[in-house]
Amino acid sequence: MQIEAQIKEAFETLEKRIPLVHHITNYVTVNDCANVVLAIGASPIMADEEREMEEMVSLADALVLNIGTANERTIASMLKAGSVANAKNIPVVLDPVGVGATTFRRESTQKLLDKIAFSVIRGNMAEIKTLAGLEAKSSGVDSLEDESDGLCIAQGLAKKFNCVIAITGKEDIICNDTFCYTLHNGHEALKKVTGTGCMSSALIGAFLGATHKPLISAILGVLSISIAGEMADKNQRYRNISHVFNRCHKYA
Amino acid sequence: MQIEAQIKEAFETLEKRIPLVHHITNYVTVNDCANVVLAIGASPIMADEEREMEEMVSLADALVLNIGTANERTIASMLKAGSVANAKNIPVVLDPVGVGATTFRRESTQKLLDKIAFSVIRGNMAEIKTLAGLEAKSSGVDSLEDESDGLCIAQGLAKKFNCVIAITGKEDIICNDTFCYTLHNGHEALKKVTGTGCMSSALIGAFLGATHKPLISAILGVLSISIAGEMADKNQRYRNISHVFNRCHKYA
Amino acid sequence: MQIEAQIKEAFETLEKRIPLVHHITNYVTVNDCANVVLAIGASPIMADEEREMEEMVSLADALVLNIGTANERTIASMLKAGSVANAKNIPVVLDPVGVGATTFRRESTQKLLDKIAFSVIRGNMAEIKTLAGLEAKSSGVDSLEDESDGLCIAQGLAKKFNCVIAITGKEDIICNDTFCYTLHNGHEALKKVTGTGCMSSALIGAFLGATHKPLISAILGVLSISIAGEMADKNQRYRNISHVFNRCHKYA
Secondary structure, three states: OOHHHHHHHHHHHHHHHOOEEEEEOOOOOHHHHHHHHHHHOOEEEEOOOHHHHHHHHHHOOEEEEEOOOOOHHHHHHHHHHHHHHHHOOOOEEEEOOOOOOOHHHHHHHHHHHHHOOOOEEEEOHHHHHHHOOOOOOEEOOEEOOOOOOHHHHHHHHHHHHOOEEEEOOOOEEEEOOOOEEEEOOOOHHHHHOOOHHHHHHHHHHHHHHHHOOHHHHHHHHHHHHHHHHHHHHOOOOOOOHHHHHHHHHHHO | OOHHHHHHHHHHHHHHHOOEEEEEOOOOOHHHHHHHHHHHOOEEEEOOOHHHHHHHHHHOOEEEEEOOOOOHHHHHHHHHHHHHHHHOOOOEEEEOOOOOOOHHHHHHHHHHHHHOOOOEEEEOHHHHHHHOOOOOOEEOOEEOOOOOOHHHHHHHHHHHHOOEEEEOOOOEEEEOOOOEEEEOOOOHHHHHOOOHHHHHHHHHHHHHHHHOOHHHHHHHHHHHHHHHHHHHHOOOOOOOHHHHHHHHHHHO | OOHHHHHHHHHHHHHHHOOEEEEEOOOOOHHHHHHHHHHHOOEEEEOOOHHHHHHHHHHOOEEEEEOOOOOHHHHHHHHHHHHHHHHOOOOEEEEOOOOOOOHHHHHHHHHHHHHOOOOEEEEOHHHHHHHOOOOOOEEOOEEOOOOOOHHHHHHHHHHHHOOEEEEOOOOEEEEOOOOEEEEOOOOHHHHHOOOHHHHHHHHHHHHHHHHOOHHHHHHHHHHHHHHHHHHHHOOOOOOOHHHHHHHHHHHO
16 A cells, blocks of 8 residues: 555544553653643543552553653563553553663663564663663763664564564664564654653554554654644644645655 | 522632642642642642641641542552541542542552542542443443433432532533532533543532532632633633633523 | 853853763653653663663763662662662762651661762752751751751761752752852742752753863752753743753853
């Protein structure tokens, strides 16, 4: 199927199914994540008590795990939630925020990767390089790396973890084991808003919950935020991210 | 007293007393809850460490308990806070977010209902039906139920728990053991913003802290958000929710 | 150096260094704190798991500790983070939100003051009076005190704790052991937005991370929020807090 047709189908499926997206995520950007998931036409829920993970995940159409402000308690909840999701064929997104910064983050992420099969992993270049075992110069949650070798890293990891890898930055790189896309949308000002990465991951969860198609979901999640940034810059009154739909045809 | 006079009095009392509203609430919508409480003219505080609940609640004029992202630790804090509030005659609001979704939420809410006397319980139709022991088809935190039997359920629960029950949705239903009101304000777009329910509960707390009158507080809390939605839709520059005051006369 | 030259130098240093500011802060205002730190040109990170504090703090240029929604777990993380920061000569800001409200807050703050050397402590009058051991009538997180004796209190505490004390309110008072500044910027409407105090503390952290100069950092952190409030009131399109720079010359 042509990419345009796949995009159209993904939005139509999203509109029909209104997928419930369960997040265990950080408390910095959680409100914006809930709001973008609503804006795209899905339904968000955030919950992190381990005792309710089995039932909560079972109600969901997709699960998003974001380690931004994770602690020992919430990592345990993520492990539980991910294993339930895998058992029930509910797709899971990983956002390994700042994974290179500390041993706790690296070890926690390693546990998540060992125990859970992810459909999509999205991060900036520094985070994805850390997953790839490379040295990455991390400056907190923002990446300072150049992106020349991104395609190679992304496709290598996609094969290793049998999932889609999305590296977001000035240029976005999205690969599965066979195909790679680079996207050149977005706007400089997106770097001045906290959580645009988290929001991309949340939106990938929304598309995944509707379609169960990792590659097109990753493309649309990333593209939605990028084009929202372009629209905001053009000073258009921005009411509903579904307006993005028509514009996606032009860019994808 | 006529409803118009009660509304006027409630806003005047709120302005005079500037009630302090203590919240143990979820981390998704907490910032918006603090901001609406400030906007209406009250003073918010959010705190959840069990060790400080006795003193913190004692300083407050009202307490709002919201289980949106509750965990075992914060449920314990809620139980403590509620019992202190009851002992000191400080009114308490319950927002049983997503109570039907998991056993943890149902059991935790049951404990809260067993140990604490609430002045107002506010939820969507699915949440209130769960409290009533009925089957409710819950889609995460949003309700998909029709509202035909809402009046009956609300008044039954109001009698059972000796409090005001507010069911919010396209039509809002607010009952105590004697009276029922239905409100038809609001705007479709409110469903596209996360936390409008939580914000209603927070505002009910603000009015309760000022007036100690559960019925008028529930009406005004719900109405403030509904009319704010209408005003936002009409593209009026929305600076201060107290502008809502004049319009309340027309609708209540 | 003249104050104008110091301001200019601070902004230039900030722009050059892009300091990483680590926050252990409350979940009410955390998103706005991250966004103002980005807006001023620094890089925020929020993390509170004790196990990662040593490494995370070591990456940072400044540390901001805010007790707004602290609990026993996060106070332990703050103590660890502060001691690491002190050992590595990374400046630390304390925001003792609502310290007078409960024994837990007073005792936790006392522990922080006993174990950590702070570069700047910022609070409202009630909070700073509590630190000074005076009775302060606290209304939640907002101060109701008059500010006549603020200069005396601020300078006394500055000497006692060997740091800069910033008292924010209608008039802002900023003292070290030798100098005192009073600032008369700001706008009434800032009281209607939750977290303007937290945001000031976060911005002080950003300037401190760049300059390691507590006095000018406290002045600029407080002034940035005050002038942002003035600009918002004047209905100027507010895109980037760095526009504040030019206006600082006029006011400082």
